[in-house]
Amino acid sequence: MPPPTTIYARERGSAPSGGGRGPEARVVYMDVPIVPNDPLHVGQKARVLSLIPCDELFLSEEETRARYYTARDIGVWGTVVRMRVEEEGVVEFILENDNIKSSITHVYLTAPREEGRTVRTPLWRRWLGGVAARPAKATRTIEIEDDVTVFENKTTLTFTALGSVERETR
Numbered sequence: 001m002p003p004p005t006t007i008y009a010r011e012r013g014s015a016p017s018g019g020g021r022g023p024e025a026r027v028v029y030m031d032v033p034i035v036p037n038d039p040l041h042v043g044q045k046a047r048v049l050s051l052i053p054c055d056e057l058f059l060s061e062e063e064t065r066a067r068y069y070t071a072r073d074i075g076v077w078g079t080v081v082r083m084r085v086e087e088e089g090v091v092e093f094i095l096e097n098d099n100i101k102s103s104i105t106h107v108y109l110t111a112p113r114e115e116g117r118t119v120r121t122p123l124w125r126r127w128l129g130g131v132a133a134r135p136a137k138a139t140r141t142i143e144i145e146d147d148v149t150v151f152e153n154k155t156t157l158t159f160t161a162l163g164s165v166e167r168e169t170r
Contacts, residue, residue: 004045008034008071008150009109011050017105024103028074032111032118033145039120040080040093040111047077048095048107049152067145071152075102080109083121087136091119112142 009030017027030048038044049071057068078098085091095107111118 004047005036005038007036007046007048008051009048025105027106028104029108031142032109035118041120042080042083044080050074067148069150071150075099076104076107089113112144
């Protein structure tokens with residue numbers, strides 16, 4: 001089995017899910033501005049890391065587009081269970097979180113619709129979507145950010161009872 005695809009996404013909101021994980025259970029809505037290594041598709045195993053802009057550390061005041069991010073692990077990994085096309089130009093994937101310790105039950109990942117690059121759709125679904133279902137006019141766009149730097153923490157610090165620190169680098 002291949003390793004899960006890492007998806008870097010920006011959070012745009014959340015809502016209570018009413019799921020079986022307690023009163024804190026929620027659904028998170030995220031945009032995917034960075035092209036994943038494997039295009040998003042139903043049945044895909046993935047983990048989601050939240051992008052946090054850190055431009056102010058690197059850019060001058062003239063540059064306004066985010067090019068530097070830190071990636072934060074939000075405890076979400078699981079399977080993409082559904083795909084929805086509701087607007088022109090974007091597609092939404094629903095990832096069911098397998099991490100039972102997380103309060104996040106599902107993540108709705110919205111990505112630009114570029115077949116073969118950002119998404120992989122079965123041929124019958126592309127045909128049916130083009131003939132039978134007409135998506136609504138686009139109300140927003142998600143620009144793909146090609147020239148970005150993402151800093152991901154690969155070091156885990158473990159504090160022991162005696163006050164020493166163990167460092168593990170992945």
